[in-house]
Amino acid sequence: MGLVRRQTAEVTRQADPGTLQDRLADPDPEQRRRAALDLDGHAEAVPALLARVPAETDLAVRDAVLTTLAAIDHADVAAGLVPHLSSDDAALRSAVAGALSAMPASVPALLPALLADPDHDVRIMTAMVLADLPHPGAADWLAEIVATDxxxxxxxxxxxxxxxxxxPQHAAVLRAAQERFPKDPFLHFTIDAALPALAEVEA
Structure with a gap:
């Protein structure tokens, strides 16, 4: 997700939250985009913003909606976004993963369920979320996926x-992954290319 840069003129709110929520359905995408950005910090607007995510057809507006939701970083927001990780719309999946990766406060509580999701595509998207999640446990969660999936x-x-x-502490789990998938050439190539660099870090 490309985070929307808020211009100073846009930060000044010109309408109350109720009016701004109504503008999320305005025919003019620029009005919808501005409304989404101006709802920053309004937790009461979360249901309206979440409803807009799958309905929005303009990518700039959707990014604005997701930017505002990610900044709120609340459990209700994360729970409302997670179902889109299994969407048939690849762009929506990626955009939502980008938003979740900017939510270190609320995403960790959802990881046990996501890592155990029966849909392997959801687990792939979870790895994408963890790639950019600013949380000290991100590497450990990723190593768990490598070790157990x-x-x-x-x-x-x-x-x-x-x-x-x-x-260097991840070398063993990478070698173990090679042993678990002996017939996957891409996996072997990726790990073989990475291991020398990890050894250099240890040295």
Missing amino acids: RHANVVAAAIDALLPMAG
Whole structure:
């Protein structure tokens, strides 16, 4: 998700929250975008903003809605966004993953369920969320996916997310992943390329 930059002139709220929520359905996308940004900090607008996420057709407006929701970073917001990780709309899935990755306060509580989701695509999206989540436990959660997930594509996504933050302590879990998926050439290539760098960090 491309975070929307708020211009100074836009930050000044010109309407009450109720009016701004009504403007989320305005025919003019610029009015919808401004309304979404001006609802920043209004927790009472969360239901209206969440309802707008799947309904919005303008990408700039949707990014504004998600930017405001991510800034609120509340459990109700995270719970309302998570179902879109299994959407048939790839752009929506990615945009929501970007929003969730900016919500370190509320996303961790949802991770046990997400990591155990029966849909491997949801688990892949969870790895994408963890790749950018500013939380000290992100690397540990990714290492858990690498160590325990039974789907090669999920493990590959987790490895891709983990490598930028990986250290020598992750070498063993990466080697173990190679052993668990002996017939996956991409996984082997990725891990073989990463291990020398981890050894250099240790040295």
